[in-house]
Every structure is written in C-alpha cells, then in structure tokens.
Amino acid sequence: MSFWVIDNIFISTFTICSTALQLCVMSFATIGSISKSIYYRSMVEKNEDGFEYTIKKHKSAKHMRLSVYPTGRVVLTLPYYVPKYAGKKYLEEKKDWVLMHIENYKKKKGNKKELTRTDYLKHREEARKIITERVEYFNQFYNFSYKRISIKDTKTMWGSCSAKGNLNFNYKLLFMTPEHRDYVVVHELCHLKELNHSKCFWDLVRKQVPDMERIKKELRKIDVVLE
Numbered sequence: 765m766s767f768w769v770i771d772n773i774f775i776s777t778f779t780i781c782s783t784a785l786q787l788c789v790m791s792f793a794t795i796g797s798i799s800k801s802i803y804y805r806s807m808v809e810k811n812e813d814g815f816e817y818t819i820k821k822h823k824s825a826k827h828m829r830l831s832v833y834p835t836g837r838v839v840l841t842l843p844y845y846v847p848k849y850a851g852k853k854y855l856e857e858k859k860d861w862v863l864m865h866i867e868n869y870k871k872k873k874g875n876k877k878e879l880t881r882t883d884y885l886k887h888r889e890e891a892r893k894i895i896t897e898r899v900e901y902f903n904q905f906y907n908f909s910y911k912r913i914s915i916k917d918t919k920t921m922w923g924s925c926s927a928k929g930n931l932n933f934n935y936k937l938l939f940m941t942p943e944h945r946d947y948v949v950v951h952e953l954c955h956l957k958e959l960n961h962s963k964c965f966w967d968l969v970r971k972q973v974p975d976m977e978r979i980k981k982e983l984r985k986i987d988v989v990l991e
C-alpha cells in the first residue's frame with residue numbers, strides 16, 4: 765500500500781548564502797527549533813501569484829531559506845537580522861521555482877491515495893493496539909504515569925502530550941516504519957517527564973532511541989510535526 769504520508773519524503777529547499785545558491789534537501793536544526801521558531805515569529809501571507817506562504821524569523825537561521833513541502837505548504841525562513849521586505853523580494857525572485865514545485869507535488873499527489881475518515885475509522889483500533897503495546901513496552905524503562913492514550917486523525921501532528929498526562933497519537937503511525945513509530949512513541953512518552961524540548965528531554969529520548977538524530981531527520985521530511 766502506498767500512502768502519501770510515507771511517500772512524500774522529498775522536500776525541495778532553496779538556500780541562499782553570500783557565496784552560492786544551492787538546491788538542497790531541507791535541514792532544520794531540530795524539531796525543537798521548529799517549535800521555537802513558530803513561537804518566535806510566524807505569519808501567513810499571500811503571494812500575487814496566489815500561493816500562500818508562511819514567513820518566519822528564526823534566531824539561529826544563518827541564511828534565507830525557502831521550502832516547498834509535499835502538501836504545497838511554502839515556508840520562507842529568515843535570519844533574525846533580515847527585514848521582511850528583503851525576504852519578500854527573494855521570494856518574488858524565486859516564485860517560478862516555487863510554482864514549479866507546487867505543480868510537481870500536485871501531479872505526484874494525483875497518483876496517490878488520499879486517506880479519508882473511513883480509513884481512520886477502519887484503522888483506528890489496530891493503531892491503538894500497536895501504539896499502546898509500544899507505549900507499555902518503552903514505559904517499562906521509563907516508568908512514567910500517564911492517563912489516556914488517544915488515537916486521532918490529525919493533519920499536522922504525529923503525536924502530542926498534554927500537561928494533564930494524556931498521550932495523543934496519529935493513527936497514520938500505523939503506516940510508518942516500526943523504527944519511526946517507536947521514536948514518536950518515545951518522544952511523547954518523555955514529555956510526561958519533560959514537557960519541553962530541553963537537553964534533559966533529548967537525553968531521555970536518546971536512552972531508548974540512540975539513533976534519534978537520523979530518525980528525526982527522516983521524519984522532518986514528512987510534513988507532519990511533533991509537539
């Protein structure tokens with residue numbers, strides 16, 4: 765079976781620096797830094813050609829970065845010191861590149877199965893069983909207490925953890941590789957102890973997922989994030 769959440773692993777990104785223009789695979793520093801950047805400053809604007817884009821400033825960004833995601837989402841990341849108008853000018857210069865990638869993703873998407881609510885209802889209990897098993901397995905090591913595990917049909921998140929100790933997971937984890945699924949489970953489980961993305965949090969995750977940096981990198985190429 766081929767589902768869009770698994771297939772869309774390539775993300776096109778333009779990076780500009782003082783010496784060169786290059787097309788590369790997207791590389792955010794950490795998932796945590798995505799959350800921080802959203803917290804810092806982010807707004808959605810519309811280009812004259814009709815595509816919406818998110819413009820955000822990021823303290824640790826060194827260059828302007830333009831990303832087109834498989835869902836058609838366009839994100840322009842600016843370093844702290846670059847004014848918005850310079851970012852807009854850059855976007856204007858690169859708009860053909862953006863439009864080309866949006867079109868390409870649309871074409872690819874046309875061949876893929878879109879998941880519906882019926883798919884969610886059909887797979888929810890199976891997802892609950894597998895995810896609950898993995899939560900219990902990893903919690904043998906952590907021994908945290910949690911309240912409820914909910915399986916949801918969310919568009920933008922693989923999982924989340926509430927301050928009350930409830931764990932929420934996207935049912936589409938069922939279609940991920942076990943390795944990726946386990947990472948999401950461990951990530952949310954560790955938020956029961958550390959409801960942040962601090963060093964202590966990542967140290968906890970690393971205890972059960974030593975290879976987490978590689979997995980995080982792979983997951984970032986799929987347009988659903990962790991909170």
Ligand SMILES: [Zn+2]
Pocket residue numbers: 951955960961990991
């Ligand atoms: Zn998190």
